[in-house]
Amino acid sequence: GRFGLEPRRLLADLERDFTRAVEGEPAFITREMAEEYLGAALANMINLISPGTVLIDGHIFSLEQNRTRLVEEVKNHTLITNREQARFTFLPYDVYRGARGGASIAVKAFFLEDAL
Helix, strand or coil: CCCCCCHHHHHHHHHHHHHHHHCCCCCCCCHHHHHHHHHHHHHHHHHHHCCCEEEECCHHHHCHHHHHHHHHHHHHHCCHHHHHHCEEEECCCCCCHHHHHHHHHHHHHHHHHHHC
């Protein structure tokens, strides 16, 4: 990967790439670039919080080759101890997973905690 753990460069590259895409440059952001961006961002989170398991959901990861590429990108940018500890679980794509998660947080915050 070309992004490493340089957050300023990553953000600058993202801004440049998305600006070009918005301005109409066709197919400027490729699947490979998206996997590199996601891999670098996910690696930064893994290095920050050191989770034992990482759950990944997304239509792009329905294909095994995309899963493999993401895991490779993450491993290229994680610290050795986190690289050995983190396990990746790819969930079947569900368009409503995020909405259900957000709804469960809202129900807990506004109804269940107030009842206690």
